[in-house]
Amino acid sequence: MxxxxxxxxxxxxxxxxxxxMRKEIIELMMPYFGEKYGNPSSLHFFGQEGRAALDKARAQVAALIGADPEEILFTSGGTESDNLAIQGTVRKNRDRVKRPHIITSSIEHPAVLRTCQALEKEGSEVTYLPCDRQGIVDIRRLEEIIRPETVLVSLMLANNETGVIQPVEDAARITRKLGVPLHVDGIQGVGKIPVDVSALGVDMLSISPHKFYGPKGVGALYRKRGTGLAAVYSGGHHEVGLRPGTENVPAIVGFGEACRITALxxxxxxxxxxxxxxxxxxxxxxxxxxxxxxxxxxxxxxxxxxxxxxxxxxxxxxxxxxxxxxxxxxxxxxxxxxxxxxxxxxxxxxxxxxxxxxxxxxxxxxxxxxxxxxxxxxxxxxxxxxxxxxxx
Ligand SMILES: Cc1ncc(COP(=O)(O)O)c(C=O)c1O
Structure with a gap:
């Protein structure tokens, strides 16, 4: 040997x-570790510099997936985006539904599976859809499984182990018809294939730029306007109150640039x-x-x-x-x-x-x-x- x-x-x-990370992205992030350190929530010019950087990145992320900038919430990564989508939906429905029901698949990433398992312990009910021999989630029974207590369907766009693309559009036709929100873990899809949230018909989509030459420890949750969601953390007013905490400006700047370059x-x-x-x-x-x-x-x-x-x-x-x-x-x-x-x-x-x-x-x-x-x-x-x- x-x-x-x-x-x-x-x-x-x-x-x-x-x-x-692409070199251009690192270069663009550097000033935000140094002289451009303002808190985007501050009213003075240091803060405004940070705010402008966030706004620009939000528009770049939105553009890559065909969303509006106001529909993008920055998070600390894919795992948090998945948690926010799933836990936040259950929280939002807590008063309305006694025993919230979630539908997901058996091939999801632990960021989704373990979140669902934790919610099961707290009283939610979860249905795990099976997949076929080629790794495609079987959504044939989706329509009959959805019931009045179903608060969310969560499916991945592409599997992290096999790369197999899942029938998200077909699932979306069903969830839309029945008025149930669809969350998609897009972490292995966005940046690798074209993704358009309107064409896919999804209500929420998790994104993580360290899978496409951007920084780690930052992510986003696309939330279609009007989709009900509650915050998981308590704190300030950041990200329309849905994800409190001072934003990671350097990483968000890098995230935006990763999206801009990917689109090209x-x-x-x-x-x-x-x-x-x-x-x-x-x-x-x-x-x-x-x-x-x-x-x-x-x-x-x-x-x-x-x-x-x-x-x-x-x-x-x-x-x-x-x-x-x-x-x-x-x-x-x-x-x-x-x-x-x-x-x-x-x-x-x-x-x-x-x-x-x-x-x-x-x-x-x-x-x-x-x-x-x-x-x-x-x-x-x-x-x-x-x-x-x-x-x-
Ligand atoms: C499908 C999928 N979902 C979620 C995650 C978690 O993303 P992050 O590492 O940004 O927390 C990963 C990471 O490997 C993933 O592949």
Whole structure:
């Protein structure tokens, strides 16, 4: 086995976890860490400089998804946006509905799943829609499941492990007809595919710019005008009282710029990344036997490849590839050091052993054909070696 040395590449294939920031974005943020430090709520000129920066960023975020600036609420990230949408809706309905009912799916991110589970403990009822073998949420029963106590439907736009795009528009037709708000966790979709909130028909949409070359620790919740929502935190008047707390101005400036650049380059970058992903999957198919490309036949975001390499422990493969200079992720949730098969893959019907043998390779704009070829060169050898050692 090759050892890590100065020739070892450093190839990042984990863009669904997070991305680096575009240089232009870092440069634009810098003054807001330094001389432009005013609190946007202050009336004087320092404050007004911050306020103007927030207004500009709000308009840029809104423009990327076809919303109005007043419909954008800044938060501390995707997790908070999901929490605000779900908890805030339940709170808003607390007086009206004794036992609020939420509908979501079994393949959501923990930011949604655990929020729903916490609400169940507090008296809400949650229905988890199943998905098919390709990782598409089955919404056929949505209409019959919705009942007078249903306060929210929450579905993701694209799955973080498989990249599979979900039938949000179809769900929206049903929720609109029945007058139930639809929240969409758009965190793995926005910045990777074109998203227009009116065309999708959603009432709320969570966004997180660290998935598309913007800063971490900042996010937004799009809330269609008139959608009922209560604050989860108590405090000041910020973000129309729905998300109190002094705004993270440097990060919001970077968020706005990430949206502006994405709007300009998305089409070309989607094509570039999609071509690379196709090359990668073709190469894996040709060079490694006994694999499954999960969700590959379905509409996916262009950067994500979810591959089961049977008869290997996924984490062993991740660690071995890391030593060789390739950063990828395994399909198991690593909670407190204990590794469990991914709930997404299990929901898709993979057996737990196959789920543990699954990798997520997520490409980004900095990746090249050379990166993919270098990966394809080392992969068969590592797979062969690990299969020989594997107890599976
Ligand atoms: C689908 C999805 N939802 C929510 C989140 C959480 O977003 P954040 O990291 O901004 O809190 C992630 C992050 O990986 C995600 O992939």
């Amino acid at each position: 090759k050892e890590k040395n100065e020739q070892t590449p450093r190839v990042y294939f984990d863009h669904n976890a997070t991305t680096y 380059r998305l089409e070309q970058e989607m094509k570039q990344i999609g071509d690379l992903r196709d090359r990668l999957e073709k190469g894996i198919r040709e060079r490694v036997e006994d694999i499954l490309l999960n969700g590959a036949g379905k509409r996916r975001v262009p950067n994500t490849c979810c591959v089961t390499v049977r008869r290997i422990e996924g984490e062993a493969l991740v660690l071995n590839l890391s030593v060789l200079g390739f950063a990828i992720s395994s399909g198991s949730a690593c909670a407190s050091g204990e590794s469990r098969p991914s709930h997404v893959l299990i929901a898709m019907g993979l057996d737990p052993v196959d789920a543990q043998s699954t990798l997520r390779i997520s490409l980004g704009i900095g990746n090249t054909v050379g990166d993919v070829e270098a990966f394809l060169e080392v992969l068969p050898e590592v797979v062969q070696r690990l299969r020989k050692l594997s107890p599976i």
